[in-house]
Amino acid sequence: MDVMYRNKTPISRCVVFTAQYITILLLLLLLLLLLLLLLLLLLLLLLLLLLLLLLLLLLLLLLLYYYYYYYYYYYYYYYYYFYYYYYYFYYYYYYYYYYYYYYYYYYYYYYYYCCCCCCCCCCCYYYYYYYYYYYYYYYYCYYYYFYYYYYFYYLYFYFYYY
Structure with missing residues (x-):
């Protein structure tokens, strides 16, 4: 240090010290x-990361919103679909109920009519009518049985000889 300040005046020493001090500062x-x-x-990087997380969260919320409303309307559609089928079957239940009720009264009326009438011929007539109706269906089914039997028999011989 003395070598530095040997030929210097006190003022020049002060200037050199000040210049060194200013350089360090x-x-x-x-x-x-x-x-x-x-x-x-680093703060900017953190802000960008936070913005990216916010965008991902927004995307997730949009997806959840979409899926929630999609499944909500899907469920709503099926609810009304089943509700429609419930009324559809309800209607058929009442339809068959009244159908059965109508036939019940129909037979009750004929039973009552046959029991209350003077002559017994109406009962005999209805008895024979239902008997022949049943007999007709029996022969109809028998005919179909015979028809299919003959048909299969024919096919058997067809494949047997050819």
């Missing part, structure tokens, strides 16, 4: 600015 200030810049870059 400028270097420290530059280092501080670099640290602030690094901190600012």
Whole structure:
């Protein structure tokens, strides 16, 4: 240090010291600015990451919203679909119920008519009518049985000889 200040006046010594002091201060200030810049870059990176997370969350919410409403309307559609079928079967239940009720009264009326009438011929007539009706269906089924029997028999011989 003495070599540096040997031929200097006190004023020049002060100037050199001040210049060194200012240089050190400028270097420290530059280092501080670099640290602030690094901190600012880290803060910007953190902000971008937060923005990305926010966008992903928004996308997830939109997907959930879409799927919720999709399944809600899907469920609503099937609810009304089953509700329609419930009324459809309900209607058929009442239809068959009244159909059965009508036939019950129909037979009851004929039973009552046959029992209350003076002559017994109506009962005999209805008895024979239902008897022949049954007999007709018996022969009809027998005819179909015989028809199919003959048909299969024919096919058997067809494949047997050819």
